[in-house]
Amino acid sequence: MADLFASDTPSAETGTGTAPRPLADRLRPKTLAEVIGQQQVLGDEAPLGVMLRSGSLSSLIFWGPPGVGKTTIARLLADETDLHFVQISAIFTGVPELRKVFEAAKIRRQNGQGTLLFVDEIHRFNKAQQDGFLPHMEDGTILLVGATTENPSFELNAAVLSRSQVLVLERLSVEELESLTARAEAELGRDLPLDAGAREALLDMADGDGRALLNLIEQVAAWQVAEPLGRDALANRLMKRAAKYDKSGEEHYNLISALHKSVRGSDPDAALYWYARMLEGGEDPRYLARRLLRMSVEDIALADPQAQAICMHAWEAYERLGSPEGELALAQAVIYLALAPKTNAGYMAYKAARRAAKQHGSEPPPKHILNAPTQMMKDQGYGAGYAYDHDAEDGFSGQNYFPETMQREQFYQPVERGFERDLKKRMEYFENLRRKRGG
Structure with a gap:
C-alpha cells in the first residue's frame, strides 16, 4: 500500500540468522487489485484502469502526499505491462547516473523489452535535468512515472507535463486505514491491544498515511499488555503523538489552499491556524515560505509593495535562525499578509497583456522607438520623430x-486600496497629459 512496499532492496526473509521482515514489506500488494484506496485512479473507468484495459500506458506523474502508494502502484504497473522496473530518487541521482539508466534502457529496448522508469521526488530535478528525459520519452526508450509531493504545475517543466498525465493520489480515508489495519491484524494473527477509542486515535495519528500507520501498528503489536489500552495510555506510550496528530485527514495541498484563501480573505487568525496545522503535520517551512512569497505577489502585489520584502526577510530569517525561531518570523509574515490591502490588478493586467501579445505577436514596435545604430536603419526611418521624455514638459512626451x-x-x-490608490492617481495624471498632447 505504502511507498515502502516497493523498495528496490530485497527484504530479509524471516529465519535463522536473518532479521524479520517488516510488516509493511509483508503486506506489500502483489497486484493492483490488492491496493487499498486510490480508486479515483485505479478503478475500471478511472485513468489507469482505462489505460491498462486498452493496453496503452502513457507517461505519468503521481502527485500526492507521502505514504499513499505512489511507488507501489508504479511497480505493479511495470509487472502488469511486462516492463522492466527501474527506480531512482532525484535526491541521490545526478547526470552520470541518469546517463547509465538511459543507456541500459536503450539496450533493453533493442532486446525487445521496455523500461518503466520510476523517479521519486521528481520535482527535485532542476529544469535542465528534467529536459534530459524528453528525448527518451519521445522515442519510447522509457515510460516515465514520476512521483512528487509538490504541485507539478509549479515544479515540473511544461514539456514534461505535456508528455505526461498527472494523476492525483489522495490520503487514505479512515475507512481505508481501518481496512489496512484489519489486513495487518490478519497478517499478525491477533488483534491490536487497543480499545475502540485508542484504535480511533491510532488511525488519527496516521493522518491518511498508510506507511505511517503500518509502522505504528508494528510498534503497538510488540507491546505485552494484560488489558486493551485506552486513548490516554496509547498517547503516553507514543509520546502523546495522538493529540498532536489528531487531524481530519486533509491533504497538504488542501491545507495550503486554506492558508492561501485565509490570507486573501484578510483573516489573520484563520491564516495562523492553517499555518500551524501545516507545521504540526510536518510540512517543510521552506515550502511555506515560498508559498507566502507567492501570496504577496499574487494577492497583495502593488497594494503594498513592502509585502514581498517582508516575505523575503522572513524566509531569510528562517534560513539563519532555523526552527523554532525562524517559524515565528514566517508566522509574522502570515499576519502581515493577511492584514495587508489586497489587489490582483497586476495579475489580471499581466494575463491581459499575455493574451494581447499572442493576438498581435508579429506586430513590430513603431519605428520612432527603434534604435538606429546604422545609416541604413536611419534611412528606413528608425528612430525618426522620437521624443526624449526628459526634454518634454513634465518629463512626459505622450507618444x-x-x-x-x-x-x-x-x-x-x-484598485482604490493601499498603495495602488496612489498608482491609480498617477495613471490618471499621465492619461490626462496624453490626451492633451494627442498621444
Whole structure:
C-alpha cells in the first residue's frame, strides 16, 4: 500500500540468522487489485484502469502526499505491462547516473523489452535535468512515472507535463486505514491491544498515511499488555503523538489552499491556524515560505509593495535562525499578509497583456522607438520623430509606444486600496497629459 512496499532492496526473509521482515514489506500488494484506496485512479473507468484495459500506458506523474502508494502502484504497473522496473530518487541521482539508466534502457529496448522508469521526488530535478528525459520519452526508450509531493504545475517543466498525465493520489480515508489495519491484524494473527477509542486515535495519528500507520501498528503489536489500552495510555506510550496528530485527514495541498484563501480573505487568525496545522503535520517551512512569497505577489502585489520584502526577510530569517525561531518570523509574515490591502490588478493586467501579445505577436514596435545604430536603419526611418521624455514638459512626451496597427489598450486597472490608490492617481495624471498632447 505504502511507498515502502516497493523498495528496490530485497527484504530479509524471516529465519535463522536473518532479521524479520517488516510488516509493511509483508503486506506489500502483489497486484493492483490488492491496493487499498486510490480508486479515483485505479478503478475500471478511472485513468489507469482505462489505460491498462486498452493496453496503452502513457507517461505519468503521481502527485500526492507521502505514504499513499505512489511507488507501489508504479511497480505493479511495470509487472502488469511486462516492463522492466527501474527506480531512482532525484535526491541521490545526478547526470552520470541518469546517463547509465538511459543507456541500459536503450539496450533493453533493442532486446525487445521496455523500461518503466520510476523517479521519486521528481520535482527535485532542476529544469535542465528534467529536459534530459524528453528525448527518451519521445522515442519510447522509457515510460516515465514520476512521483512528487509538490504541485507539478509549479515544479515540473511544461514539456514534461505535456508528455505526461498527472494523476492525483489522495490520503487514505479512515475507512481505508481501518481496512489496512484489519489486513495487518490478519497478517499478525491477533488483534491490536487497543480499545475502540485508542484504535480511533491510532488511525488519527496516521493522518491518511498508510506507511505511517503500518509502522505504528508494528510498534503497538510488540507491546505485552494484560488489558486493551485506552486513548490516554496509547498517547503516553507514543509520546502523546495522538493529540498532536489528531487531524481530519486533509491533504497538504488542501491545507495550503486554506492558508492561501485565509490570507486573501484578510483573516489573520484563520491564516495562523492553517499555518500551524501545516507545521504540526510536518510540512517543510521552506515550502511555506515560498508559498507566502507567492501570496504577496499574487494577492497583495502593488497594494503594498513592502509585502514581498517582508516575505523575503522572513524566509531569510528562517534560513539563519532555523526552527523554532525562524517559524515565528514566517508566522509574522502570515499576519502581515493577511492584514495587508489586497489587489490582483497586476495579475489580471499581466494575463491581459499575455493574451494581447499572442493576438498581435508579429506586430513590430513603431519605428520612432527603434534604435538606429546604422545609416541604413536611419534611412528606413528608425528612430525618426522620437521624443526624449526628459526634454518634454513634465518629463512626459505622450507618444505612442504600442504597435502602429494596434489600438491602445489599458491592461492595468489599479484598485482604490493601499498603495495602488496612489498608482491609480498617477495613471490618471499621465492619461490626462496624453490626451492633451494627442498621444
